Amino acid sequence: MARPKVTLVSSDGETFIVEQRVAERSITIKSAIEFAGVDGLTADIEIPLLIEGKVLKKVVEWCEHYKTTKFPEPDENQVDVLSRPPVLTKWDNKFFRLCFEQDMMFEIIMAANYLNINQLLHVGCTTVANMMKGNSTEQIRELFNVPNDFTPEEEAAIKREDRWTK
Amino acid sequence: MYFQLMFRIVTCINSTLQPPTPAISLESLPDEILTQIIDHLNQLNVIDLSLVNSRFHSLCMKKLYKRIVFINKYARNRTIIHRKMDTFIHTNFTITNTYPSKDFMSKFQEIIFNEHHPNIRDSSSVLSVDSLKNSRSSEDQLNQLAIQRYQTLSIFFRCPSYYMNNVKRLENEIKSFQKVELFIWEDSLKTINKLQGMFNGVKSFSLECAGFDNRLPDSAISVLCCKNITELQICQGYQTDNVLCKFIKAMPNIKTLIVNDPLEKIQDDTLEHLSNIPLQKFCLDIGYEAEERLEDNINLVKALFKYCGSTVELVKVDLTDEYSARTTLFSIDLFYIGNNEICKGVNKDIKKLVYWIKRNLHNYPKLRYFTFYHYSFVIDREVQPCEWIEISGKEL
Numbered sequence: 001m002a003r004p005k006v007t008l009v010s011s012d013g014e015t016f017i018v019e020q021r022v023a024e025r026s027i028t029i030k031s032a033i034e035f036a037g038v039d040g041l042t043a044d045i046e047i048p049l050l051i052e053g054k055v056l057k058k059v060v061e062w063c064e065h066y067k068t069t070k071f072p073e074p075d076e077n078q079v080d081v082l083s084r085p086p087v088l089t090k091w092d093n094k095f096f097r098l099c100f101e102q103d104m105m106f107e108i109i110m111a112a113n114y115l116n117i118n119q120l121l122h123v124g125c126t127t128v129a130n131m132m133k134g135n136s137t138e139q140i141r142e143l144f145n146v147p148n149d150f151t152p153e154e155e156a157a158i159k160r161e162d163r164w165t166k
Numbered sequence: 167m168y169f170q171l172m173f174r175i176v177t178c179i180n181s182t183l184q185p186p187t188p189a190i191s192l193e194s195l196p197d198e199i200l201t202q203i204i205d206h207l208n209q210l211n212v213i214d215l216s217l218v219n220s221r222f223h224s225l226c227m228k229k230l231y232k233r234i235v236f237i238n239k240y241a242r243n244r245t246i247i248h249r250k251m252d253t254f255i256h257t258n259f260t261i262t263n264t265y266p267s268k269d270f271m272s273k274f275q276e277i278i279f280n281e282h283h284p285n286i287r288d289s290s291s292v293l294s295v296d297s298l299k300n301s302r303s304s305e306d307q308l309n310q311l312a313i314q315r316y317q318t319l320s321i322f323f324r325c326p327s328y329y330m331n332n333v334k335r336l337e338n339e340i341k342s343f344q345k346v347e348l349f350i351w352e353d354s355l356k357t358i359n360k361l362q363g364m365f366n367g368v369k370s371f372s373l374e375c376a377g378f379d380n381r382l383p384d385s386a387i388s389v390l391c392c393k394n395i396t397e398l399q400i401c402q403g404y405q406t407d408n409v410l411c412k413f414i415k416a417m418p419n420i421k422t423l424i425v426n427d428p429l430e431k432i433q434d435d436t437l438e439h440l441s442n443i444p445l446q447k448f449c450l451d452i453g454y455e456a457e458e459r460l461e462d463n464i465n466l467v468k469a470l471f472k473y474c475g476s477t478v479e480l481v482k483v484d485l486t487d488e489y490s491a492r493t494t495l496f497s498i499d500l501f502y503i504g505n506n507e508i509c510k511g512v513n514k515d516i517k518k519l520v521y522w523i524k525r526n527l528h529n530y531p532k533l534r535y536f537t538f539y540h541y542s543f544v545i546d547r548e549v550q551p552c553e554w555i556e557i558s559g560k561e562l
Binding site: 133 | 191192193194195196198199202203204205206207211214215216217218219220222223
């Protein structure tokens with residue numbers, strides 16, 4: 001008997017048929033499946049998601065790629081001294097950097113947060129942090145199109161406060 | 167049946183989750199995601215980001231201001247200060263003059279900034295225990311700072327009894343910190359019972375006896391132990407086998423244990439107790455003069471895995487640059503013993519080490535990430551032969 005398939009439906013009606021283990025990379029979807037079939041999934045199911053098709057496509061691509069990978073469990077009690085380092089594979093770098101534009105990257109991070117895919121969220125955040133590294137305040141504003149809402153006086157006060165840290 | 171199932175799934179997802187708001191910019195990401203991004207930045211990058219706009223500024227402050235140090239004038243033994251400076255450097259500790267400092271505070275800063283480590287700057291604050299003496303506002307201020315900015319409270323504790331009373335006034339605020347570090351001197355032990363119950367709400371606790379190697383008396387252990395502690399760091403003076411064993415017995419919820427510079431061989435009896443607590447992470451920090459006890463340390467780690475087995479996920483061996491390449495390579499060997507992923511070390515001969523590790527990578531199937539001083543590497547095992555990605559540091 002063929003294994004049941006999971007159909008993920010995007011907010012704009014696009015469908016993605018995936019194996020259960022691919023869908024269950026998302027803790028959110030996994031919980032939903034468990035809720036629907038307490039004794040295990042016995043029939044194909046369809047899960048509508050509030051994510052656009054173009055974003056869901058990339059998330060599914062990531063989940064497909066890592067469908068057999070075992071990721072370490074996050075530890076809420078973990079403190080900085082032993083925090084887990086970011087592990088970005090070459091594939092991750094390519095996935096985030098070459099495939100799409102910046103707004104898509106943030107959409108994927110938001111989707112990973114919504115779907116509770118910890119490793120994808122972690123990789124996305126690491127990628128954004130890497131983009132910031134080595135840039136000045138002005139360059140970060142320009143790179144990410146963030147407006148400056150400080151008054152000149154406020155900015156001067158913060159710089160004075162930070163002078164010991166530079 | 168199918169429609170019933172669909173209804174339940176849709177109901178489940180829609181009723182338990184908020185839909186994601188369309189994200190088109192960095193600014194529109196929620197705080198929890200921005201905080202994760204900031205966690206991946208070094209201090210200078212965080213400072214730059216903090217000036218981007220007001221929202222980033224408030225988020226970055228939590229990262230920038232790492233700790234508050236309480237210190238009194240009796241704790242000004244320069245040897246101790248120098249010794250702690252090294253610890254501070256490892257943990258990005260530095261000091262600001264955000265708060266009014268007296269002569270001693272100025273001296274403390276002068277030593278750190280000018281005499282030995284001119285390039286080390288930081289954003290922690292030094293508060294004098296004196297400042298708490300008659301001031302309720304200091305406590306209120308501390309409470310606010312703890313919540314808004316700081317993660318760690320450090321208390322340097324060398325004092326006659328009236329200082330004990332002042333420190334005791336921090337009791338309510340202490341719970342706000344993620345971590346408490348306590349440095350005490352031998353002369354503090356006489357009045358340490360005044361601290362009874364003070365650390366009950368603390369989850370992460372670092373203890374260090376400053377400048378004495380005598381065993382901690384049972385009375386002090388009973389004051390300092392707290393059942394809620396899940397992370398314990400024990401440093402010089404505390405980690406004689408007898409004391410370590412008592413701490414483990416009294417703190418049954420320890421998940422992370424960090425042992426710095428063990429002075430004595432850890433006995434089997436102690437290791438058996440380790441196997442009875444829910445230990446998940448073990449960090450052995452062997453720096454400074456510990457090389458002569460290297461064999462004991464190797465045996466300790468091996469015994470730890472014998473008793474605790476796969477329940478222990480991580481061993482971090484933090485080495486200083488006084489170590490030989492051979493010693494550092496020993497730490498790599500630890501990866502073969504346990505389920506470890508991190509090795510942090512410092513070694514001058516980095517090229518040689520990296521070459522050696524590349525050649526012997528097949529011996530360390532679980533090694534995915536390691537750092538040497540300024541250099542960090544990730545191993546991409548999907549590429550054969552394994553590819554090494556340098557994620558920080560200078561060109562080798």
